[in-house]
Amino acid sequence: MPTVESSAAERDLYARWEKSNSLSLIAMKRTIVDYLISGLPKTTNARVFLTTISLRFQVSNNVEAGNLMSALTEARYDSSKGVREFILRIEDI
Known part of the structure; x- marks a missing residue:
């Protein structure tokens, strides 16, 4: 001041x-x-x-990495939406 x-x-x-x-x-x-x-x-x-x-x-880096890995491993391909949408969803994660 x-x-x-x-x-x-x-x-x-x-x-x-x-x-x-x-x-x-x-x-x-x-x-x-x-x-x-x-x-x-x-x-x-x-x-x-x-x-x-x-x-x-x-935010802990380990917690964030764990959440991302669980989201990626739990992602399943739904044939009703198409491969492109699945790839875009995985890329977004």
Whole structure:
């Protein structure tokens, strides 16, 4: 935060940082579903907000890999829909 002794350049830099911070925070909050945001602490700092989200919603790589492998091994070809749709579904997984 600028103080009384701060130069004009420092005050300008802080003003630009404040604007960038608030725009970043708005953009992040708009991309997250409302019911997830309600459980997060209120903050005015985009970096703190992003760190809080990453800690709250951290996913284990092993769990994610296990879920993908089970989805791939359980996928069965249904002749009524065709091979193309089956391949696209497997590719999507």
